[in-house]
Amino acid sequence: MKKIYAIASAVALATAFSTTAQAGATLDSVKKKGFVQCGVSTGLAGFSSADDKGNWAGLDVDICRAVAAAVFGSADKVKYSPLTAKERFTALQSGEVDMLSRNTTWTLTRDTSLGLNFAGVNYYDGQGFLVAKDLGVKSALELDGASFCIQAGTTTELNLADYFRANKMSYTPITFDKSDETVKAFEAGRCDALTSDQSQLYALRIQLKDPGSAMVLPEVISKEPLGPVVAQGDDEWFNIVRWSLHAMLNAEELGVNSGNVAKMMESKDPNIRRLLGLEGIKGKGLGLQDGWAASIIKDVGNYSEAFERNVGMSSPLKIARGQNALWNKGGLQYAPPIR
Numbered sequence: 001m002k003k004i005y006a007i008a009s010a011v012a013l014a015t016a017f018s019t020t021a022q023a024g025a026t027l028d029s030v031k032k033k034g035f036v037q038c039g040v041s042t043g044l045a046g047f048s049s050a051d052d053k054g055n056w057a058g059l060d061v062d063i064c065r066a067v068a069a070a071v072f073g074s075a076d077k078v079k080y081s082p083l084t085a086k087e088r089f090t091a092l093q094s095g096e097v098d099m100l101s102r103n104t105t106w107t108l109t110r111d112t113s114l115g116l117n118f119a120g121v122n123y124y125d126g127q128g129f130l131v132a133k134d135l136g137v138k139s140a141l142e143l144d145g146a147s148f149c150i151q152a153g154t155t156t157e158l159n160l161a162d163y164f165r166a167n168k169m170s171y172t173p174i175t176f177d178k179s180d181e182t183v184k185a186f187e188a189g190r191c192d193a194l195t196s197d198q199s200q201l202y203a204l205r206i207q208l209k210d211p212g213s214a215m216v217l218p219e220v221i222s223k224e225p226l227g228p229v230v231a232q233g234d235d236e237w238f239n240i241v242r243w244s245l246h247a248m249l250n251a252e253e254l255g256v257n258s259g260n261v262a263k264m265m266e267s268k269d270p271n272i273r274r275l276l277g278l279e280g281i282k283g284k285g286l287g288l289q290d291g292w293a294a295s296i297i298k299d300v301g302n303y304s305e306a307f308e309r310n311v312g313m314s315s316p317l318k319i320a321r322g323q324n325a326l327w328n329k330g331g332l333q334y335a336p337p338i339r
């Protein structure tokens with residue numbers, strides 16, 4: 001009996017080792033080519049959009065940049081692949097991108113049937129509705145029979161169907177592949193309402209010629225935890241992406257930012273010293289240089305800096321922290337400790 005156990009555990013061990021032999025492949029190939037290939041949206045203000053010179057910026061782009069800073073000590077070592085909602089998962093599965101950071105909702109189906117892993121949540125969102133003020137509607141429950149501009153391949157499509165079924169109402173979906181097509185159609189009056197994650201409604205509203213002509217309705221009909229995604233089968237890479245986000249959150253919690261990170265190197269606080277790679281496990285567990293998190297904070301900033309700059313009060317979107325405040329400030333953002 002004992003012998004059978006010994007053989008079984010030897011087989012299990014061998015299997016475990018052959019899986020870990022695979023792990024690390026992404027970090028190796030990223031290092032070899034010298035940049036992170038990051039899948040982003042085709043253009044969504046505040047989250048991932050490019051200027052006319054092709055420079056990408058946004059809260060999602062900052063996660064790509066954070067990973068590059070952790071790996072290379074420079075946030076600029078990223079190449080971007082603009083992807084529609086329909087294209088995004090295939091691009092990750094085929095290895096065309098090393099990671100996806102594109103307002104993507106973490107769901108059971110996506111996590112378990114597509115060969116993908118969600119590395120965390122960089123924005124807690126929920127689905128809402130945008131209507132023209134002229135429509136004279138104050139609640140989504142008044143939208144029976146309405147037509148909706150909506151993006152294909154999204155959770156938005158599925159939630160809308162659930163909501164209308166649950167409230168015994170009917171609707172007509174008008175679907176598009178890209179957000180600029182969706183917003184243009186809404187503006188041209190091709191649909192009564194536009195529905196998407198609320199953060200995106202704010203981003204799309206400022207694209208209208210007259211943003212004051214449209215309003216966001218009060219209903220939030222779903223949970224949309226948005227976060228970066230990697231392909232399954234490479235735990236080391238998964239950890240790097242996950243802890244890059246956690247480092248930004250821990251930095252905010254500990255009061256370390258891009259402006260004071262150099263000075264914080266002299267801090268006596270053991271939490272800060274561990275974050276900055278001055279003591280503790282440093283970069284060893286992740287297979288990175290010791291100052292991986294310090295590089296993120298220097299080049300990208302902590303979570304609060306990224307939030308405010310891209311979508312918060314210092315940005316055109318003017319979104320309040322709300323659920324995206326840290327856990328000790330009334331929000332949901334909570335990163336495990338660096339120790």
Ligand SMILES: N[C@@H](CCC(=O)N[C@@H](CS)C(=O)NCC(=O)O)C(=O)O
Nearest residue numbers: 041042043085104105154155178179
């Ligand atoms: N969070 C939802 C929706 C994501 C989504 O793609 N939303 C559209 C609505 S605005 C978008 O971001 N489009 C950007 C683009 O066209 O690239 C999901 O993961 O399915």
